[in-house]
Amino acid sequence: MRYGLIGEKLGHSHSKFIHERMVAQEYEMIPLNQDEFDKFMMEKNFTGINVTIPYKEKVIPYLDDIDSLAKKIGAVNTIVNSHGKLKGYNTDFYGLLYLFKRNEIDVKSKKCLVLGDGGTSKTAQAVLEELGAKEILVISRNPQGDNRISYKEAYDNHYDANIIVNTTPLGMYPNIDASPLDLNPFTLCSALVDVIFNPLETKLSLQAKSLGIKAVTGLAMLVAQAKQAEEYFRNIILDDSVIDDVSQELLKRISPTN
Numbered sequence: 001m002r003y004g005l006i007g008e009k010l011g012h013s014h015s016k017f018i019h020e021r022m023v024a025q026e027y028e029m030i031p032l033n034q035d036e037f038d039k040f041m042m043e044k045n046f047t048g049i050n051v052t053i054p055y056k057e058k059v060i061p062y063l064d065d066i067d068s069l070a071k072k073i074g075a076v077n078t079i080v081n082s083h084g085k086l087k088g089y090n091t092d093f094y095g096l097l098y099l100f101k102r103n104e105i106d107v108k109s110k111k112c113l114v115l116g117d118g119g120t121s122k123t124a125q126a127v128l129e130e131l132g133a134k135e136i137l138v139i140s141r142n143p144q145g146d147n148r149i150s151y152k153e154a155y156d157n158h159y160d161a162n163i164i165v166n167t168t169p170l171g172m173y174p175n176i177d178a179s180p181l182d183l184n185p186f187t188l189c190s191a192l193v194d195v196i197f198n199p200l201e202t203k204l205s206l207q208a209k210s211l212g213i214k215a216v217t218g219l220a221m222l223v224a225q226a227k228q229a230e231e232y233f234r235n236i237i238l239d240d241s242v243i244d245d246v247s248q249e250l251l252k253r254i255s256p257t258n
Contacts, residue, residue: 002045003233004028006037007052012173012198014250015050018226021246022238044081048233050091050226051077053169056119063088073126075119078229089232092123095225096195098243100131103216105163105191108132113154113161115139115180116168120195124165133163139181151181159185166194171202179203189213197222200254223247 003025005015010029019027030049032040037055041062051059056075060066063076065087070076076088100107112133114124117140128136137147139154149158170180176199183189183204192208195218208215224243231238 001025001047002028003048004030004046005050005052006030006032006040006055008033008054010052013052014197014222014254015226017250017253018223018246019230021249022227022230022242023234044084044086046079046081048078048080048229050229051079053118059088062086069093069126073119073122075122077119077225078232080232089229090123091225091228091232092120092221093126094228095221095223096123096127096193097130098224099193099216099218099221100127102220103214105193105214105216107163109134110162110190111135111137111158111160112163112165113137113139113158115164115166117143117148118167120167124167124193124195128163128165137161154181155185160188161186162188162190164189164192166192166196166202166204169196171199171204172196173198177203179207183207183211183213191215194218195221198254200251219250220247223250 004027010031016027016029056077059076064085067089070088070090073090075090078089078091080087107128110133112128114121117138121138125136137149137158139151140148143150166180168180170178192213192215194202194205196202197218200217202217205215205217223246227238227243
């Protein structure tokens with residue numbers, strides 16, 4: 001039985017600690033370049049894997065089945081291998097939904113901006129829709145299609161946004177001085193959600209707090225999605241309390257004051 005995480009760069013991932021804390025079984029870090037990724041997916045030498053950047057959409061053609069939610073979102077971050085048949089799920093949805101609810105961020109009837117247009121962006125859009133957002137606009141460097149806008153257009157015409165969600169990697173360790181957006185023009189923004197979890201506070205989240213905007217980053221989302229992934233991997237049910245327990249343990253491990 002082999003469980004783990006695949007992605008391009010995994011050197012600073014906390015997933016191994018999280019999963020092994022939830023279920024006492026080895027969980028591997030499996031960094032893959034594009035050629036290695038194709039070979040890995042063809043060989044199917046795993047029981048259950050999680051998927052991160054840049055493969056959440058690229059794994060879909062390798063799947064035999066896909067959960068209806070993951071199909072709707074168009075991104076997969078969890079795959080279960082059952083007797084050689086691969087089924088994909090999206091547990092990021094559960095994780096991000098948990099993050100919004102746990103922090104009491106009200107989205108209903110609000111105008112929302114989602115930064116980035118990758119797999120996690122699709123998940124964020126689905127969560128915002130689920131929570132009753134009035135309008136959802138995706139900000140992209142190369143906007144194409146419905147509800148896509150450029151960063152310039154966001155600054156020029158959508159400074160009245162109420163909720164902003166960052167799904168880009170800008171500001172992630174080690175590039176902690178980067179930020180995808182200047183929040184100063186968005187004077188009606190009441191909450192910022194940055195899905196980055198390393199560092200615990202991003203340049204964007206710190207700016208939000210300095211402007212009096214409620215800001216949360218993605219550590220609890222990471223733990224919550226891992227909890228649901230383990231449930232799919234092993235066909236078990238874990239109590240939601242494990243999310244807070246593991247989150248607190250992880251905070252102690254990575255806190256700069258320790």
